[in-house]
Amino acid sequence: MDLLRFATAGSVDDGKSTLIGRLLFDSKSIFTDQLESVEKTSQDKGHGYVDLSLLTDGLRSEREQGITIDVAYRYFATPNRKFIIADTPGHVQYTRNMVTGASTADLGLVLVDARHGLTEQSRRHAVLLSLLRVPHLVLCINKMDLVDYSQEVYSKISAEFTAFATKLNIPDLEVIPISALQGDNVVQRSENMSWYSGPTLMHHLEHVHVASDRDLVDVRLPVQYVIRPKSDDHHDYRGYAGQVAGGVLKPGDEVMVLPSGMTSKIAGIDLFDQEIPEAFPPMSVTVRLEDDVDVSRGDMISRVKNAPEPSQDIDAMICWMTTAPLRPRQKLAIKHTSNSARALVKDIQYRLDVNSLHRDLETKELGLNEIGRVQLRTTKPLLCDPYSKNRTTGSFILIDEATGVTVGAGMIND
Incomplete structure (x- = not known):
């Protein structure tokens, strides 16, 4: 099944953790005991609602202060796609944590509070996502319930951010009005915003096309480990394991091992205990070569006429x-x-x-x-x-x- 990694970003108290909690809750991706624990903690804190942000803010200091400090990773799946979410902090002093969480993301999700509009931190995180070359960006205008689901507020923030995004390298931008607390336009369409005709957030996450974002032309396989089994059944086996960073590898392809410059052909590609016809990013595979070439950790396998300098x-x-x-x-x-x-x-x-x-x-x-x-x-x-x-x-x-x-x-x- 296809995998999408996405990172949340934005200013403090814009509702990043609550949005992720809402996604997990409405997609039925949390266990009963988790929900019971969150309900009890929300009750103990005197909230009149279930605080879904507690599903990601697990550190004691995060719960005490009501903020996100470290990057929290959450995993869930729908029938269409698997997801890895990185809930990143909004504070300026945790910018490094935000960079860490967004560095592997296919999509960046920037939240803004509909009452406050774009803040300095909203812009900062959009710039960082652009620098990190995150190819898809979603601007979620959150807390629409607190501005009476106003189309005018949505249009104003959308126009301001779109104008700002033209200065950045953002190839794909979607703007969605939501209420993470009430669930409007997160998984279910909102009856309160009939003027909005675009997709819900979950629909967009399930259908955004990310396969072509990866480099499928320039073959790059950094070698992490040389596999030489000690058993008698495999005493002739020599494989080079690593995660494919670019291009498509197939048996019979002529390849070069760098930095030595030695060439050979791919004899076979193994995934776990089976041989596969091709490998592409971000698969972790073991490649066997036809010749006994000296290959060690840190070397790179690439095409002969398309190698890195x-x-x-x-x-x-x-x-x-x-x-x-x-x-x-x-x-x-x-x-x-x-x-x-x-x-x-x-x-x-x-x-x-x-x-x-x-x-x-x-x-x-x-x-x-x-x-x-x-x-x-x-x-x-x-x-x-x-x-x-x-x-x-x-x-x-x-x-x-x-x-x-x-x-x-x-x-x-x-």
Whole structure:
């Protein structure tokens, strides 16, 4: 069954967690004991309604403060599609958590409060989703019940956001008026908004086309593990396991192993205990080659005439995720696909103001949750593509070698 990953974004108290709770509740994707626990907690808090946000806000500090702090992942399915939801925080200081949750999303869901309209944080998250190249965006104008389901309020916010989105790289935008608390236009169509003729949120999530968003042209298979079984039945077996990052692989295809440049043909492709006729993103498979080529973790299998260019100089947009600032001449570990190296920060070109899109060329460092354009030099060549072309081979993380903590996430420029 087809899988859709989507991330919620928006300002504080716009109703992100409540919306996810409503989706889970109305699609009958929660267990009876979960619902009973939420009902009891809502009653203890003195709410006159069932607080569906408690289905995702599970941390004690989240429930005490009524906010989302960390990314909460929830899984559910309908007869048409499987879903993975990333409920991301709305606070400015948790921007790094929002970037983490949205980095693998096929669709970004930005909520705004119909009473307040677009806020600075709504714009910030839309810019981040654009930077992360999330191909589909849904603007949910929430709490329509608190503005008497006004078409005028909907039209005003929709026009303002659409004008703002023209400055960003957002290829697909849908605007839906909803009430997460009452359930209007979430799963069921709203009788209170007869003037709205578009899809409900669930209908749009079930039918948005995401298969063509992935790169099915440029073959990329970063090797994660070499499989050599010890049993007598498989003593000749040698397979190269990894998640397909791009293109379509088929038995008989001529491929190249990088960085060695050795060529061979695909003898077979295995998925669990069966052989399959082809592999494509985001399948995790084991590829067998006809020749005994030296392949190890960190290598990449690609087409002979369509291989990534190895490079030690990397130009990237980086989201900085720790309190100690990023400065030139700093040395860090870098992890790109299944490959690892060390990196030196050559230069910080500018810091991007995600509210106004202004480039601060005078900056000498990047602070916590800030995004900027940075030049890196690595100790060995990396097999990378532009992020706009491939989100897997075009991204990397930076790690503090002393603590092992992930301190930055990068998106490689064209």
